[in-house]
Amino acid sequence: MRIQIICTASPISVYGDRVTALRWSEIFRDMGHAVEVAQHYGGTICDLMVALNAYRCADAVLQFRKRHPEKPSIVALTGTDIYRDVAHSPKAQEAMEVADRLVVFQPLAAQVLPEHLRKKTRLIYQSAEQTRDPTPVDRNAFVVAVVGHLRQDKDPLRTAAASRLLPETSKIRVFQAGDADDGDLVYQARQEALTNRRYRYLGSIPRWKVRQLIAGSNLLVLSSLIEGGASVISEAVVDYVPVLATRIPGNVGLLGEDYPGYFEPGDTEGLARLMYRAETDPDFYQALKTRCALLARQFRPEQEEKAWAQLIKEVAKARRSAAKT
Structure with missing residues (x-):
């Protein structure tokens, strides 16, 4: 499967959303998918869009749905989405509506979503590899x-x-x-x-x-x-x-x-x-x-990998079923 990850954060950033997007790209490649990470949607042909941040990626999600209504999209909701921005952005709300699935990073996030959106929301914890042989920053402090x-x-x-x-x-x-x-x-x-x-x-x-x-x-x-x-x-x-x-x-x-x-x-x-x-x-x-x-x-990384594998399989199956009806 060809997957495009949309992340508006700077490509040179080593924090926040960019770190998440790059980790996901590695997870998806390990599953055998072809992956591109982009700041904007420019019409790239792909089988699945994964957008990180509903507010910032709303245009990309809506454009993708308009061009490829038969293809699935997943929108991951950040803290600023859930607890600030989405409530004041009709476009972000529309992106959440058209997305096949929503992803949250902790269980309390889904509780603030409208009831009809909770049904398509999935929890995926962000993982991290353990650091090998860490050295104390300052042994005297x-x-x-x-x-x-x-x-x-x-x-x-x-x-x-x-x-x-x-x-x-x-x-x-x-x-x-x-x-x-x-x-x-x-x-x-x-x-x-x-x-x-x-x-x-x-x-x-x-x-x-x-x-x-x-x-x-x-x-x-x-x-x-x-x-x-x-x-x-x-x-x-x-x-x-x-x-x-x-x-x-x-x-x-x-x-x-x-x-x-x-x-x-x-x-x-x-x-x-x-x-x-x-x-x-x-x-x-x-x-x-x-x-x-x-x-x-x-x-642990294996937990996040398992959750993403299940979700990608789920949206692909749902789209195939919809195409038959």
């Missing part, structure tokens, strides 16, 4: 990693702000990696690094270094205001790196309602307390590690 795009909806400098509230005795150091379209956020990150001895901004680094950063850290913090099911959680969990995360549906759907490492969005003091507790309370830190270890299985 308790390292906290922050990874991802510097965007307002990620609240990217929250961890840096929290580190300023820590006691002098704390050995916590924050290492942040991520690119940005917003030059002001990059400027703020660089200025923070100049004035905060606990904080270092690494900018955009290669993908393998991102994984080494996560695996070599003591803790990962995800401070987002909106998430659909962040792949960085999968990456931390498979490397048994504990996570502190905002209590939002996208994170709760992955980590569980009773996960002990939540703080409220925008709560700098609450995050600082959790970071310091993880550093100084061995029982709390071990509880975080244990919970993450128990979750690791659902983020």
Whole structure:
């Protein structure tokens, strides 16, 4: 089968949607499919379209359906889709209606969709390979990693702000990696690094270094205001790196309602307390590690591969059945 993945993220990005699109392309190729990843739909002949983000890819999905009404499409819904953009975009809503199947990355996402769309929605957890032979980022510090795009909806400098509230005795150091379209956020990150001895901004680094950063850290913090099911959680969990995360549906759907490492969005003091507790309370830190270890299985690559194989088979069969009627 010829599959085209539509992902509007920059081809040089090493974070977010682009990482997901490239991982899917590898999964599909391993299944024996021919795969192309494109930012836009230009009329390429394919047997299946997989679009990542209903809002950003709405034009591509609708154009594909208009040109090839007999061919299936799958739309994966991101956090900004589910919790912000789609509600205000008739075009994105139409793309979701015409898609043969919708994909969500955590179980709570489907609950906010209209009832008739839930019937064609499938859950696929984002997977990650375990990092081999990780090296500690700093053996003399308790390292906290922050990874991802510097965007307002990620609240990217929250961890840096929290580190300023820590006691002098704390050995916590924050290492942040991520690119940005917003030059002001990059400027703020660089200025923070100049004035905060606990904080270092690494900018955009290669993908393998991102994984080494996560695996070599003591803790990962995800401070987002909106998430659909962040792949960085999968990456931390498979490397048994504990996570502190905002209590939002996208994170709760992955980590569980009773996960002990939540703080409220925008709560700098609450995050600082959790970071310091993880550093100084061995029982709390071990509880975080244990919970993450128990979750690791659902983020294994073979689970994602199996789910995609079933879904592709399902949409192909449904289309064949429809053609006969």
